[in-house]
Amino acid sequence: MMAGYEVRITNGKKGKGLFAKKIFNEGDVILEEDPLVSCQFAWNVAYRYLACDHCMKPLETPEHNVRRLAAKPDIALPYADHFEEELMTVTSCDQCRILYCSEDCKEKAKINYHRLLCYDQTDAGHPIHILLEAWKQMHYPPETTNIMLLVRILASIEQHPDPAAAANTVKQFCHRTVNEDAELMHKLLGDQFKDQLATLRDLTASVINEESIQEFLTPEGFCSLMALLGTNGQGIGTSPLAQWVNSVTELAMSDDERQQMDLFIDKLYKDVENEAGQFLNTEGSGLFKLQSACNHSCAPNAESSFPYGNHRIQxxxxxxxxxxxxxxxxxxxxxSLQRSRHSRQKELAENYLFLCDCERCVSESWQPDVTSEEEMSDEEFDTDD
Known part of the structure; x- marks a missing residue:
């Protein structure tokens, strides 16, 4: 079937964009794709979120998940029997024992990047362990990416049948200036850690330092890859609890049963939030070739989601x-979308280094720079030292 979209060069500074080649009505699926690489956040792993090391599919049942998160071992979820069956295919790497949801994911990981990154998970002196610990000290929750996503990118280049072609694919995501890359990297790490980029680069090179990736291990190349993670890395969230809630929502129930179930679910989420706080889902990020070509609009005509409970985006x-x-x-x-044009522009400029000129922003250009008491107080706080 011919794709109903194409990636092409846009006008101005945007670079590439995704354009429709046919009519898409509201609710139509435009595309689905798996990422080039994905990775669970480092702190998310540390907080015992079990997930497939390749596709991030949760490896615990909704009942086990909510019992752990709420710290209530007696919670029983109705209509959750079939989730046990989904874990029957869980397997592990023969060498390092990292878990996968299936033999298919295990094989994909091995072919793509894992052969170079397989190591004894209990070895605290291994370069990967040292890199991850250094990263966690520089990048506290809430996380936006993981240094291992960068490492997997490098490993996937080296393991590719044509490393030069794989490197060119990665470089297609990099289209900023050196100064812009540095500014984005500083934003990603935070001012207190921006001077430690060289440390991260050295630790990454101790993990993987093959000839095919040397251009990415130079100061400029590494900074560009870090900036790539900050701007093109797509957040991924998977949740056994959310999957169970979605399945229950689709069941036929009487109005009274539905009301009771809604109350039960509300209490579940409250219990989880009180105990686990922001660590509600299995979270990570991935690098998507097509989806990353989508530019921003403050009045978007499309949205991304993860309907399969893994890293496949829709x-x-x-x-x-x-x-x-x-x-x-x-x-x-x-x-943030509901806030003023000034507020939206400020957030986009800080995190993505561009001023939005979408139709909504242009139509709201009459608005004053500051349009709410909240933004006024923010500016007063910034200048009151």
Whole structure:
């Protein structure tokens, strides 16, 4: 089937964009794709979120998940029997014992990157362990990426049948200046750790230092890869509890049963939040070739989701998209999207280094620079030393 979209060069500083080649109605699936690489966040792993090391599919049942998160071992979830069956295919690497949801994921990881990164997980002196511990001290929760995503990118280049072609694919994501890369990297690490980029580069080179990736281990190349993670890394969240809630929502129930179930679910989430706080889901990030071509709009016509409970992304139309239209998503969360043009522009400039000129921003250009008491107080706080 011919794809209903294409990636092409856009006008201005955006570089590439994703454009429709046919009509997409609201709710239509535009595309689905697996990432080039994905990785669970380092602190997420440390907080015992069991997930497939390749696709991030959770490796615990909803009942086990909610019991652990809420610290209530007696919680019983109704209608959760079939989730046990989904874990029957769990397997592990023969050498390092890292877990995978299936033999298929195990093989994909081995072919793509794992052969170079397989190591004894109990070895505290291994270069990967040392790198991860250093990263965790520089990048506290809430995390936005993991240094291991960068390491897997490098390993996937080296293990590729054509390393030069694989390197070129990665370089297609990098289209900023050296100064912009440095600014994005500083934002990612935080000012207190920006001077430790050389340390991260040295520790990464101790993990993987093959000839095919040397251009990415130079100061400029490494900084560019770090900036790539900050701007092109797509957040991924998987949750056994959310999967169970979705399955229960689809069941036929009486109005009274539905009301009781809604109350039960609300209490579950409250118990989990009180105990686990922000560590509600198995979280990580991935690098997607097509989805990353989607530019931002403050009035997006598409949105991304993870309907399969793993790292496979789905892009859906949220309004009618005509042939030739650019397919845009929001880089901002729903709360930020509801704020003023000034607030949106400020967040996008800080995190992505661009001023948005989407139709919504242009139509709201009459708005004053500061449009809310909240933003006024923010500016007063910034200048009151």
């Amino acid at each position: 892009l859906k139309a949220v309004k009618t998209i005509m042939p030739g239209d650019e397919i845009c998503i929001s880089y901002l969360d729903e709360c």
